[in-house]
Amino acid sequence: MSTTVEAARTDRSAVRSLLRLWPYVRPVRARLFTAAAVAIVASCLSLVIPLVLKWMVDGPVADRDVGGVWLGALYLLLLGVAEAVLFGFRRWLVARPLARVEAAMRGDLFRHLQRLPVAFHDRWASGQLLSRGTTDLMLVRLFLAFPLTFLLVNGVTIIVGAGILLAQQWTLGLVLLAPVAPLVFVIARFEVRYSSQARTAQDQVGDLTTVVEESVLGIRVIKGFGRHRSQAAAFRALSERLRGTELVKARLLAGIFGVIMTVPELAIGAALVLGTIQVADGALSAGTLVAFLSTALALRWPVDAMGFLLAMSQEAATATDRYFDVLDAEVEREGKQGTGDGKAPGDGKSHGDEPGGAATSPGQRPIPPATPAKEPGPAENGAGGGLRFEGVRFRYPDASEDTEPVLKDVDLHIRSGETMALVGGTGSGKTTLTALVPRLYEVTAGRITLDGRDIAAMPREELRTLVSVAFEEPTLFSASVGENVRMGAEHAGDEEVRRALDVAQARFVDTLPRGCATQVGEQGLSLSGGQRQRLALARAVVGEPRFLVLDDPLSALDVQTEALVEAALRRVLRDTTALVVAHRPSTVLLADRVALLSGGRVAAVGTHHELLRDSAEYAWLMSGAHAEERDR
Numbered sequence: 001m002s003t004t005v006e007a008a009r010t011d012r013s014a015v016r017s018l019l020r021l022w023p024y025v026r027p028v029r030a031r032l033f034t035a036a037a038v039a040i041v042a043s044c045l046s047l048v049i050p051l052v053l054k055w056m057v058d059g060p061v062a063d064r065d066v067g068g069v070w071l072g073a074l075y076l077l078l079l080g081v082a083e084a085v086l087f088g089f090r091r092w093l094v095a096r097p098l099a100r101v102e103a104a105m106r107g108d109l110f111r112h113l114q115r116l117p118v119a120f121h122d123r124w125a126s127g128q129l130l131s132r133g134t135t136d137l138m139l140v141r142l143f144l145a146f147p148l149t150f151l152l153v154n155g156v157t158i159i160v161g162a163g164i165l166l167a168q169q170w171t172l173g174l175v176l177l178a179p180v181a182p183l184v185f186v187i188a189r190f191e192v193r194y195s196s197q198a199r200t201a202q203d204q205v206g207d208l209t210t211v212v213e214e215s216v217l218g219i220r221v222i223k224g225f226g227r228h229r230s231q232a233a234a235f236r237a238l239s240e241r242l243r244g245t246e247l248v249k250a251r252l253l254a255g256i257f258g259v260i261m262t263v264p265e266l267a268i269g270a271a272l273v274l275g276t277i278q279v280a281d282g283a284l285s286a287g288t289l290v291a292f293l294s295t296a297l298a299l300r301w302p303v304d305a306m307g308f309l310l311a312m313s314q315e316a317a318t319a320t321d322r323y324f325d326v327l328d329a330e331v332e333r334e335g336k337q338g339t340g341d342g343k344a345p346g347d348g349k350s351h352g353d354e355p356g357g358a359a360t361s362p363g364q365r366p367i368p369p370a371t372p373a374k375e376p377g378p379a380e381n382g383a384g385g386g387l388r389f390e391g392v393r394f395r396y397p398d399a400s401e402d403t404e405p406v407l408k409d410v411d412l413h414i415r416s417g418e419t420m421a422l423v424g425g426t427g428s429g430k431t432t433l434t435a436l437v438p439r440l441y442e443v444t445a446g447r448i449t450l451d452g453r454d455i456a457a458m459p460r461e462e463l464r465t466l467v468s469v470a471f472e473e474p475t476l477f478s479a480s481v482g483e484n485v486r487m488g489a490e491h492a493g494d495e496e497v498r499r500a501l502d503v504a505q506a507r508f509v510d511t512l513p514r515g516c517a518t519q520v521g522e523q524g525l526s527l528s529g530g531q532r533q534r535l536a537l538a539r540a541v542v543g544e545p546r547f548l549v550l551d552d553p554l555s556a557l558d559v560q561t562e563a564l565v566e567a568a569l570r571r572v573l574r575d576t577t578a579l580v581v582a583h584r585p586s587t588v589l590l591a592d593r594v595a596l597l598s599g600g601r602v603a604a605v606g607t608h609h610e611l612l613r614d615s616a617e618y619a620w621l622m623s624g625a626h627a628e629e630r631d632r
């Protein structure tokens, strides 16, 4: 997501943004309100201190009563201790629940990210998502811990203090309160400007995170091409931009601090001069003036702190907006039978009242129980059975309406138990077609059926138990080899995992230090490309799925290993309906029939030999000349 697009959306009220946190705060509201009440009492205790001073000055000090002075000192000490204890108690009250709020929000974000369609992840830079789950949530927690309470506490303290000032000497009180109106005006202007800069800075942190993440993941390319200088320059440029924004924020903060601190100082100075004249005229007691000035000084911190409390609140409001930008994004729609209108929770309503809660997002209708997967009957093995593409048309969700669809009216029938190879030139749409079967993307028009059932009407969970996929780029997770393979079938036992590893010719696992229990590093980078591909293949076949979709799964293997995998795969594919993207004749020979995809359309279907005979394009694709061109 581009920073400029994000930064442009600042025309919203900070209060309205922050109110969206309520579902998360609600479960801990009792503690938060208690903590705020405790802080208000503690803060108001500090306003009693000037009243004790007034009593001391006009009483024991004027009467030269040493015992009275000691008693006053004791009262002051007790008030100070009580204030400190109450503030400590407040902190204890909020620490644990706020950690819970942050964890619930982070949990919801992660869960939501898992349920968002692949198209969303195509669009969003990962750094933007990472920064929302880390820095933004930290800003929200800080807001709940500090500004939320202290804006209230300081507000109440200022109002009570103003009341005490007016009650003590209303003329002096008015002198002190005169700057309130201009201050409110200045603060309102500051809010608008600071909010826009805060959004820009947080988006820039997201961009920076993306660069760092890409640099770490792509460290081999960077080093291999000696691009560390240009990467460093790109990083420097982004951090310069962030630094610039932070400096603007600092200047705005400095300005508001200057105003908030200077104006009350001037008012106190004016009140001091006026008060001294009144004491000299005998219109005011010295004790009242001392109490008045002490109260005014006690209000200094609550007033001074308003600047950074408001700044922190703005940042939290921006962070909340950024958080809900993701949470409002529409999740994958269930089967048509599942949600009816297909509306997702991001339809403008709150994410829900049960943060950290249910697996079904609020706003989403419960999915009726899935029709049990039927064993393919004789009819299904005929016209309706197997995997069928009917008039499938597909355009990537972000592509504009007037661009050519990637797939155009694809009609293809892979019969039950048949293996179909999908061959086509680079960019012809092979990967796109395979991604439609497990519904990583939704078809734009037409439909895909499995044994006669429209996949759009199937609950995703059921669809994904029926269909297994292995992509050309095998992604492994920071987990053990066994756990990576079991992602294909959660309940697979050791025997099934062994069998899958055998099919994928992945017995190299036995030579790893801890066999199947060996941890593979981030993205499986501790393994070779071919090893990763074989583990991904094992993951695809471990659940013995009814439908198998393989996107050029053997591209990184040497010829001999490929032949061994093919022999084993052939046994697996006997019972499975499979669609296999192939570039090499050896992979194509695994298949019963071949479909040639050309410019997003199925140009021909037949056996390898038929197509070699009848299709010049296919013959060319299968020739060494094409492979050389592709490799080049």
Ligand SMILES: Nc1ncnc2c1ncn2[C@@H]1O[C@H](COP(=O)(O)OP(=O)(O)OP(=O)(O)O)[C@@H](O)[C@H]1O
Residues within 6 Å of the ligand: 122, 396, 406, 424, 425, 426, 427, 428, 429, 430, 431, 432, 433
């Ligand atoms: N996420 C995406 N968003 C938009 N367009 C995409 C996306 N992925 C692929 N495309 C476009 O769709 C077209 C088909 O891409 P696809 O990856 O399906 O081709 P392919 O036949 O698998 O190619 P190859 O053999 O090189 O892997 C290409 O023009 C590509 O630029």
